[in-house]
Amino acid sequence: MAIEYGELGELKEGSYVVIDNEPCRVVEVSRAKTGKHGSAKVHITAIGLFTKSRKTLTGPADQRVEIPIIDKKVAQVVAVLGDKVQLMDLENYETFEVDMPDDESIRSKITPGAEVEYWSVLGRRFIYRVR
Incomplete structure (x- = not known):
């Protein structure tokens, strides 16, 4: 499988990410600022390239994510x-x-x-x- 790894916080609208083994295009990114106990949270909404279904991913900005090579x-x-x-x-x-x-x-x-x-x-x- 052709996959690279990146960080959740690096993703922007229009970039691609793998969520639940489905390659998806990112359509919305929102960030919550850093709290007193850790890193900033990132919330991503994406649309599957094959299923066209809406998927979400939430986690710390430094969480590793899979990026599909197209x-x-x-x-x-x-x-x-x-x-x-x-x-x-x-x-x-x-x-x-x-x-x-x-x-x-x-x-x-x-x-x-x-x-x-x-x-x-x-x-x-x-x-x-x-x-």
Whole structure:
């Protein structure tokens, strides 16, 4: 698994973090100032990249967290198979299937021959956008 480690206090809106083995994008960060018994507390709200579910994480600013390494690549759509899309990586010509995106603005542009940007995160892949 491609993971780095960082501190909870270093995360900002728009950064990525792993919560409950799900890679998530941080949408909100709030900090409580240092009390007399220790470090500042950080409260993070994030949205899962695959499940789209809302997740929260609260802890001291110096708590170690997992940060997913996101591999952004380009592929060509080979075939649309109902709720799956067959892609061919344009670097190594590997073919594989991913789920059809839920976002209608992306979904409507996916046709055989179209180029898409896909993200590979923690061994899973999804279409991020149509180029």
